[in-house]
Each structure stands twice: as structure tokens, then as C-alpha cells.
Amino acid sequence: MRRFKITGRHLPPTLTTAATVMAAVALNRCMKRKDVDKLDLVIRFKHHTDEGETFFLGKNKYEIVVDHHRITHDSWGREYEPDERIAKIVNLIGHEVAHIWQYHKGDLTIKNKKLYHKGIHYHVNGDTETRLQRYMDLPFEKEARGEEEGHMLAFLIKWKQLQTEGIV
Numbered sequence: 126m127r128r129f130k131i132t133g134r135h136l137p138p139t140l141t142t143a144a145t146v147m148a149a150v151a152l153n154r155c156m157k158r159k160d161v162d163k164l165d166l167v168i169r170f171k172h173h174t175d176e177g178e179t180f181f182l183g184k185n186k187y188e189i190v191v192d193h194h195r196i197t198h199d200s201w202g203r204e205y206e207p208d209e210r211i212a213k214i215v216n217l218i219g220h221e222v223a224h225i226w227q228y229h230k231g232d233l234t235i236k237n238k239k240l241y242h243k244g245i246h247y248h249v250n251g252d253t254e255t256r257l258q259r260y261m262d263l264p265f266e267k268e269a270r271g272e273e274e275g276h277m278l279a280f281l282i283k284w285k286q287l288q289t290e291g292i293v
Contacts, residue, residue, distance in 0.1 A: 126152075126164045127185075131216055133170025133193070140211050142293055143284070147215045150283050151222035151276040156229060166225070168218065175232075177217045179224040181235060187228070189221040219276030223269035233265055 129148070131141050148168065152161045165186045180188040196213050200203050205213060227233040227242075231242035235240045242265040260266060287293040 126161060126165055130165075131170070132165045132167065136170055136193075137211070139293075140170075140214065142278075143211055143215045144191075144218055146283055146287065147218045147276065147280045148222060150280045151219045151272075152225070154276060154279055155223065155226040155272065160229065164225075177221050179228070180220045181228045187225050189225075190219060191221075192216060194272075213226040215280060216273055216277050219224070219280065220269050220273035222276065223272035226264070226272070227265055227268070 129145070131144055133141075148166065152164070152166075163185045165182075167187075168189045168191065170191050170193050172194055173190045175192065176195050177189065177191045180222075182188055191214060193214055196205070196210060196217070198286070224233065230286070232243050234244075239246050242263070247263050284293065
């Protein structure tokens, strides 16, 4: 990458290292090396309206925002253990990198401040629960969730290798 940066306050070193490894693994899985080398990517850990979001800032420039303060409990309300929480955050980064790939290949575009997937603008409205369900059914979200699983498996293999080599 041309430029890569992680920002946030009081982040555990394991989290920043894992986020860096996931970003590299996920980008290398879905993009050609020459395209990855042209990217500018900033991952910001801060309060946000969602757990995570990817912003296209212009040609080859992206920002991933992760609200790690929101990632504390699973869907059943069980509190994550510290390592589980890091794994969930890393998985979320894999998901957001899938959106970078969608932007890069032109499947996701922004026109007049509206997000389009393959030329179609999807409008999601309704109450919070209905909106979330509809959002999860969007084709670009389904694709990103599928990609995040593969990214996580590749990350775990790389992480284990780095542990074996004494790097992390």
C-alpha cells in the first residue's frame, strides 16, 4: 500500500497488530498486488453510528471506521471475552475490506450522495429492526459477509504462522 495508518486512542497492541494483518491478508486475497500497492487506507477506531463502515474518498483512497466501543456483546447479549472481542473486530475489518474490493471493481458506487450496487440504489427504511433486517439482505452486504469468512480463515492461518515465527 502507498499509505496505511491506524488511528485510535488507548488501543491494545494486539488489536492494532491484528487489524494490520487482517487488512493485508484480506486485500491480498481479493485484489491484485499492483492494485493493493496503489491504495491509501486509514482504519480509524472511534465512536460511530454503526459498528463499521467503509468510505470511498476518491481514487484508491479509503477509510474504514470501526466503533470498537459498540463491539462488546454477541447477538444473544453475551459479553465478549477480550480475545473474542478482538476476533470480532478483526472479522469486521475483513468485512469492510470486502466493501473496498466492491468499490474497486466498480460494483459499489456513489452518485449524488447515494450508494449504488451494480447501478441499483437500494433504499432501506422502516423501524430499526425492519431496517436492519432489510440491510442485511442487501446483495452487497451478503457478498461482504461471505468474503469476511474467507478473509477470517486466511487471517487465522497467517496469525498462527506469525505466532510460530515469534513475530506476534
